[in-house]
Amino acid sequence: MNTLAIDIGGTKISAALISRDNQLTQHTQITTPASASPTQLYEALVAITTPLKNHADSVAVASTGIICNGILTALNPDNLGGLKDFPLKETLSAITGLPCWLLNDAQAATWAEYDYRRETISDMAFITVSTGVGGGVIQQGQLFTGKRGIAGHLGHTLADPHGPRCGCGRYGCVEAIASGRAIAAQATGELAGKDAKAIFAAFHQGNSQAKSIIKHSANTIANLVTDIKATTDADCVVLGGSVGLAKGYIELVQAAMTQQPLALQVPILSAHYHHDAGLWGAVLWAREQ
Ligand SMILES: [Zn+2]
Structure with missing residues (x-):
């Protein structure tokens, strides 16, 4: 059945x-x-x-x-x-x-990604960078949802107290800086009004503004990954979502991670499941x- x-x-x-x-x-x-x-x-x-x-x-x-x-x-x-x-x-x-x-x-996506790797890992986090930023945490093979369902809402952790207001009402959430919606919102001049997909296209054509916006998003995610490592000692962090899986993005996050203290670095892997x-x-x- x-x-x-x-x-x-x-x-x-x-x-x-x-x-x-x-x-x-x-x-x-x-x-x-x-x-x-x-x-x-x-x-x-x-x-x-x-x-x-x-x-x-x-x-x-x-x-x-x-x-x-x-x-x-x-x-x-x-x-x-x-x-x-x-x-x-x-x-x-x-x-x-x-x-x-x-x-x-x-x-749910976190559980799917864990299930795919469960023979080799017991602690991981998943971050989806898409229109918004979502996530989930696995500890000792268990999905950590929290009593009220809030655990793992990694997109609403703080990236910049002076950052823009997030959809949740808080200022400077990771989602308000790194998400596809935030990437589009930061575009000015020749990129104004374009969506994240178009800004990625400009990034691959070497547009300096697009490079700067995408890099800012990737640096923000690398800092989030570092915070996750410091909080949970994850074996790895899996990155998914339309932005997270966009060509060239994970490499930027991984490069930013190498600038972090060695003890707080963690392997960053691409999601196995997509849509x-x-x-x-x-x-x-x-x-x-
Ligand atoms: Zn938020």
Whole structure:
């Protein structure tokens, strides 16, 4: 039998069936409703699960936002219209009639990356640098979610107290400086209004402003990695996300890491899973619960 895997992101909701022998089929996606109204998310979940639920015996979900005791709350008011206290587990169990497991999306991706390396490591962190910056922490082979689901929200640690305001409300978060959204926001002059992808293209063409913005992002992530090493003594840190996996980016982070004290340096590896990390992580984690 299959697990119905669902990934609720800021811009799209994707779903697929994942079999016991790890075949992913019937991948489908819809646009995430940008509304604080629970009705719209409810209707989107009905639409995406209806064609798949009869082929599954459980549901595993990775979702943006804070997941605590089956309840979803958006940390960043720009996501899910600032939806608060949505009973995600109860809702999905009612819609599908199936048992349901939930994780934050970056925590799910963290579990997928750990599962891929579990024979050789026991302590790691995952950082996804994408539109935002998310993360997760594995300690002694356990995913560390915290009592309130907050553990591992590495993008909301401090990078610069004089930095710009983050979507979470704090000033100078890593996300407000290093994310794809922040990269785009820093562009001026000939790069003004361009998105992170276009700024990376300019970076590869040798544009000095693009080089400076991307390097600033990579240095910020290298400092975050150093903080993670100092806090958790991780065996490695895995970097993912559209910015984290963009050509040339990890090399910049690794180069910045060599400037840190030797005891605080840690191997920085590229993520194994790309777009479907949330789906895989949710399923792999649910199997162990
Ligand atoms: Zn923040």
